[in-house]
Amino acid sequence: MPHNAFYAQSGGVTAVINASAAGVIAEAKAHPDTIGTLYAGRDGIIGALTEELIDITAESESDLAALLHTPSGAFGSCRYKLKSIEEHRTQYERLIEVFRAHDIRYFFYNGGGDSQDTAHKVSQLSEKMGFPITCIGVPKTMDNDLPITDCCPGFGSVAKYTAVSILEASFDVASMQRTSTKVFVMEVMGRHAGWVAASAGLARDERGMGPDIILFPEVPLDESRFLEQVDRVVAERGFCMIVVSEGAKDAAGEFLSSSGSTDAFGHAQLGGVAPVIVNKIKQHAGYKCHWAVCDYLQRAARHIASKTDVDQAYELGRAAVRYAVNGDNAVMPVVVRESDLPYRWHIDKAPLSEVANVEKCLPTDFISDDGFHITDKARRYLSPLIEGEAYPPYQNGLPAYRTLKKSVIPKKCAEFYDL
Structure with missing residues (x-):
């Protein structure tokens, strides 16, 4: 029996976070026997807390297809970190309450280290509360500071x-x-x-x-x-x-x-x-x-996006859903580099416990001895990531970006004010 899914965008947006959303949506549609309705959070995780669930099926196919070339967070994002479970269980309990009310058993959280921490905690607490939720992180950060993955979408x-x-x-x-x-x-x-x-x-x-x-x-x-x-x-x-x-x-x-x-x-x-x-x-x-x-x-700046970046963002979104329907939980799809020139890569997975709240800084051997420039090793790493052009369609001289209706489904739970 299929169960519903929830997708949310978190933190500072990027030129390609919507490409990841497009990947999640496309792959979810490919598994109707496992995933019923895919909802999106209005303004990120806040949309789950306030039960503002966007009905993705109400969006036109052309608008959803346009996510691939539209910048920022089409469903709305937020800088909001849930409090720790130890100090404040209420917010996590509220998430479970909303997910239970709408038969949401899959949670895809598209963000950086703090977001992966939230997804990890929800996977743990939902099990303890008797309503297990499969939580998959979808990597996103223009800062490129998530560990394990070769690079981060954005x-x-x-x-x-x-x-x-x-x-x-x-x-x-x-x-x-x-x-x-x-x-x-x-x-x-x-x-x-x-x-x-x-x-x-x-x-x-x-x-x-x-x-x-x-x-x-x-x-x-x-x-x-x-x-x-x-x-x-x-x-x-x-x-x-x-x-x-x-x-x-x-x-x-x-x-x-x-x-x-x-x-x-x-x-x-x-x-x-x-x-x-x-x-x-x-x-x-x-x-x-x-x-x-x-x-x-x-x-x-989606108008000058890297094609490599767009492709990876989309495929990581798809991979997140595949991992979920295959029974994985509390993991995040990651990019694995196979070679620099030509640039070859594939997707694997990493435990959220090893990703959450870990910041990957620039390696010492990427910085020149005088501290003012990059090394050849850094150049070999960076160069493939900016390769290729993926221009959006233009109309009247401007990029033809789309906005979504973001229709919210009827609420089933009491109002929640503890934000």
């Missing part, structure tokens, strides 16, 4: 955007450096892991364009040595291109841009590191500087 497209952006900015600054900007600083995401910053290094080639200096979270800033490097580059070529991760730290290990507050997941809220770096340079040498923050632009 990262390849951000890496491509980052490398292209610093390359194009280099041409801009080079053409004006004699009478205008001498130093350009581009800030990218990455609180503790410098994967996105490292990807900018792919733009550096024999032409001398791309970043001259990359500041990683993994390498505490030696301010005097950094400023000496800026001076050296400006003296040699007339201008200096810098990429800095938002999580760059000082010699004491403190965030250069910490605002002193935290987000909904308990992570440090950062206030913008690019202007901090620019101020240091101006005070030191008085160069004319310009800075930019990629921020949401880099993770929403």
Whole structure:
């Protein structure tokens, strides 16, 4: 007898998280004897707590097909971490209550480390509460910091955007450096892991364009040595291109841009590191500087997505459903790299217990000895992940992105206010 399933998107969205949703939906439809109706949470896990379950069958086939090329979270996402089971069982009990009311026995949670932790805990508690739920994590994070998997859906497209952006900015600054900007600083995401910053290094080639200096979270800033490097580059070529991760730290290990507050997941809220770096340079040498923050632009840029990234996101969504119907529980599909050139990969699985709340930082041997660039090993790893173009369809000069109806089914449980 088939049982229903629930899918939710979590945390910061990416250019390809909807491709994973498309994979989950397509594969769920292929198993009607096992999976009945697939619902989606309105605004992520909050949709389960408030019993706002989106009826995916109410969406048109063309709109669902368009998920493959539409950025952000089509069903809504959220930064919301459930409290620990030990301290607060109510939220987990509420999830089980809603799932039981709608005969939901399959839970697909599309997110990063915190989300995989939630899926793992639900799988454990549901068993104890007498309503076992098969919980499968679907990897997603543009930060590329989930363990075990070769890479994370969302990262390849951000890496491509980052490398292209610093390359194009280099041409801009080079053409004006004699009478205008001498130093350009581009800030990218990455609180503790410098994967996105490292990807900018792919733009550096024999032409001398791309970043001259990359500041990683993994390498505490030696301010005097950094400023000496800026001076050296400006003296040699007339201008200096810098990429800095938002999580760059000082010699004491403190965030250069910490605002002193935290987000909904308990992570440090950062206030913008690019202007901090620019101020240091101006005070030191008085160069004319310009800075930019990629921020949401880099993770929403579906128009320049990596085909590798899109393909992996979709196939990982499909694999999540296959693992569920085959009897696996508390696992996450992962990408396994077989070779760099040509890039070959396949999908395997990892226990959620080994994925949850584990952060994978940039390996030491991916960072050059001077701490300001990437190594050849990093380039071999990163290069295949930005390969290929997967342009969305265009209409009137703009990408033809779709939005969904997001019709919510009738509720069966009492209102829930403990959020």
